[in-house]
Structures are given as structure tokens and as C-alpha cells.
Amino acid sequence: MNVAVYGQRVTKQNSAYFMEFLGVLKDFGWNPIIQKDLKETLVKKIGLSENTDEFSSHSDFTSGIDLSFSIGGDGTFIKNIKYVRDSGVPVLGINTGRLGFLANIGREHIQEAMDMVNRKQYVHQKRSLIRVETEDNLFGDDNIALNEITLQKRDTSSMITVHASLEGKYLNSYWADGLIVATPSGSTAYSLSCGGPIITPGCQVHILTPISPHNLNVRPMVVPDHMPIKLSVEGRSRRYLVSLDGHSMSIRQGEEVIVQKADYMINVIKFEENNFLDTIRNKMNWGIDNRNRK
Numbered sequence: 001m002n003v004a005v006y007g008q009r010v011t012k013q014n015s016a017y018f019m020e021f022l023g024v025l026k027d028f029g030w031n032p033i034i035q036k037d038l039k040e041t042l043v044k045k046i047g048l049s050e051n052t053d054e055f056s057s058h059s060d061f062t063s064g065i066d067l068s069f070s071i072g073g074d075g076t077f078i079k080n081i082k083y084v085r086d087s088g089v090p091v092l093g094i095n096t097g098r099l100g101f102l103a104n105i106g107r108e109h110i111q112e113a114m115d116m117v118n119r120k121q122y123v124h125q126k127r128s129l130i131r132v133e134t135e136d137n138l139f140g141d142d143n144i145a146l147n148e149i150t151l152q153k154r155d156t157s158s159m160i161t162v163h164a165s166l167e168g169k170y171l172n173s174y175w176a177d178g179l180i181v182a183t184p185s186g187s188t189a190y191s192l193s194c195g196g197p198i199i200t201p202g203c204q205v206h207i208l209t210p211i212s213p214h215n216l217n218v219r220p221m222v223v224p225d226h227m228p229i230k231l232s233v234e235g236r237s238r239r240y241l242v243s244l245d246g247h248s249m250s251i252r253q254g255e256e257v258i259v260q261k262a263d264y265m266i267n268v269i270k271f272e273e274n275n276f277l278d279t280i281r282n283k284m285n286w287g288i289d290n291r292n293r294k
Contacts, residue, residue: 002064004055004089005034006080007071010041014071014096017107019046021071021094024114033065035083061087067117067269069094070103074189077102078245081129081146081266090124092117092269101188102146102268104279116271125201125270127185128225129262138242138249144262145244147186151231151257152178152211152241154250159214160235167227171208174218178211178241181229181259188280196220200276201268206259229259 003025010018025032034042036056042048055061061068061084070080070093077093084091093103094110105113116122129144137143153160162179164171182191184199187207192198196209197220206229209220223229233240234253242251251257281287 001028001030001066002033002053003030004061004065004068004083005032005038005071006068006076006083007035007038008076008079009072010038010045014107015046017094017096017110018042018071020110021069021114022048024111028114028118033060055083058083058085058087061085061089065089067092072096072103073100074102075246078146082142082144084266085144086264088264088267090267090269101279101283102185104283113271117269122269122271124267127201127266127268128183128204129264129266130181130183130206130225131260131262132242132244133258133260134242134251135255138251139244139247142247143244145186146183146266147189147245148180148182148191149257149259150178150180150190150211150241150243151233151251152243153235154237154239154241158236159212160233160237160240162210163232163234164208165230166223168230171221172218174210175214176210176212176218179231180207180209180211181231182207182209183225191220194220197222198280206261225261231257231259 033053033055036054039054043050068084068089068091070077094105095103096107129146130149132143132149151162159175159177162174180191184201184203187199191207191209194209194211196207204225205222206225207222210218232254238253239250241248242257
């Protein structure tokens with residue numbers, strides 16, 4: 001079986017995990033196909049063979065790759081999705097960072113998780129994405145986000161006004177630092193830090209969350225994801241930022257941004273005993289009372 005491996009950083013602290021992971025692949029007789037930049041780093045730092053197969057584009061996923069592994073944090077997982085795209089290749093995230101909602105397999109459970117993958121004791125959890133369209137086609141064919149699109153001001157100047165319409169009908173004008181449109185996956189990311197709700201995967205919704213709104217009666221809103229959302233910005237500046245999962249481009253005042261659900265979904269590998277509810281409860285320390293701890 002051919003498995004793609006993606007990671008962004010190889011440090012003294014996590015190099016051992018890469019070695020352990022590649023060792024497990026060898027034991028299973030699986031063929032690793034490593035992202036080009038990562039391969040070059042692993043050749044230098046852990047002595048990986050230069051003959052190891054590599055990938056460098058999403059077109060490499062259209063045939064010949066059975067699974068994709070992301071080794072890092074949620075940011076690494078999201079960047080890996082840029083390669084996977086609509087190939088249907090399932091993805092598993094191994095967390096070598098801190099929090100990890102998407103990459104939620106702990107470093108200490110690599111062997112256990114890989115054994116379960118080898119025995120096919122997992123399910124595919126569907127994760128929706130959002131697609132953005134701009135007048136100047138700013139993002140080209142890389143116009144997909146797993147977490148969110150954000151429309152916001154470029155600097156620390158005065159607040160902006162984001163006009164929003166839902167399925168062609170005027171919704172609201174947000175006086176704020178910006179507006180987030182998030183997927184259920186993105187509900188535990190930037191949207192959450194701005195007061196947005198947590199949405200379980202599988203819900204067919206988008207979340208509109210204002211960033212530091214001026215009006216206190218403006219609250220996050222959950223809408224069906226089949227409804228296109230049209231946004232535009234006005235303010236004192238001539239240009240603003242539109243971001244897809246942290247990848248930002250400059251946009252003109254008044255230029256329309258159309259946000260829709262992507263026409264494909266990502267298959268995320270999940271184990272029965274490692275569900276979303278357990279993840280958010282453990283990651284966010286729900287139910288833990290520290291008042292009596294010394």
C-alpha cells in the first residue's frame with residue numbers, strides 16, 4: 001500500500017516520532033511517499049534514503065496513493081488537505097504539537113493507531129469545506145478552506161463594515177474588525193476564539209462570527225451550508241484582507257466575495273474510541289475543577 005506522509009517541521013524533539021512512524025510503515029510493508037520538502041529534511045536529519053518516493057502536487061494524489069498521514073499540528077493537517085483535495089484519499093493526523101482537534105492522535109499512541117489502521121479498524125468521517133469566489137480570482141484553483149474564510153481590515157486602523165447577504169437576501173452589515181465564515185471543522189478554530197459555537201462534524205452548516213463587533217447585540221449565526229453567502233467590505237481604507245485558513249490576499253473595497261460549500265468532502269480517519277465529543281472534552285478540560293488544586 002502506498003501512503004503519503006506530510007509534515008512541516010523536523011526538530012530534535014519530534015525527529016524520533018518521524019523515525020518511529022517510518023519504522024512502523026516498514027514493518028507493515030507499506031511504501032511511504034513523502035512530500036518533497038519534508039523528504040529533503042529527513043534525508044539530512046535522520047538519514048532517510050534519497051530513493052524514497054516523493055510527491056509535490058495535488059495531482060500526485062489522483063492515482064496510486066491509498067492513505068495520507070499528517071504529522072504535526074492542526075496547521076500541518078490543513079496544509080496537507082491542500083494536496084489531498086478531491087482525490088478521496090483518507091487522511092489521519094498525528095499530533096506532535098499542542099492542542100490538536102484535527103490532528104488528534106497523540107505522539108504516544110502512534111503504534112496503537114497504526115495497528116488499527118493496518119487492521120482497518122476505523123471509519124471515514126466526512127468533513128466539509130468552503131469555496132470562495134472573488135472578482136479577480138485571487139486564489140486561483142487553491143480557493144478551498146477546511147476551517148474558515150475571514151474578511152478583515154489590514155492594519156490597526158478603524159473598524160470596517162462587512163455587508164453580508166444570504167442566498168441573495170440581505171442579512172446584516174457588521175461593524176467590526178472583520179467577519180469569519182467557518183465550517184463545522186473551523187468551529188473549534190478562529191471562530192471559537194471570537195465567541196462562536198462549537199459544531200459537531202457532519203452538521204451541514206456554516207457559522208458567521210463577527211470579529212470584535214461594535215454592536216453588542218450582534219451575535220454569531222449558524223446557517224445552512226447550501227445557501228451562498230455574499231460579502232463585501234467598506235471603510236476608510238481602500239484595501240482589505242481575505243484569508244482562507246490563514247492564507248491572505250488583498251482585496252479592494254466593495255469587491256464581492258462569494259462563499260459556498262465545496263462540491264467535495266474530505267475523508268478523515270477516525271477510530272471508534274476516539275470521537276469528537278471525547279476530543280473537545282479532553283482538549284478543553286471540560287468538567288475539571290481546579291479551585292481545590294494546589
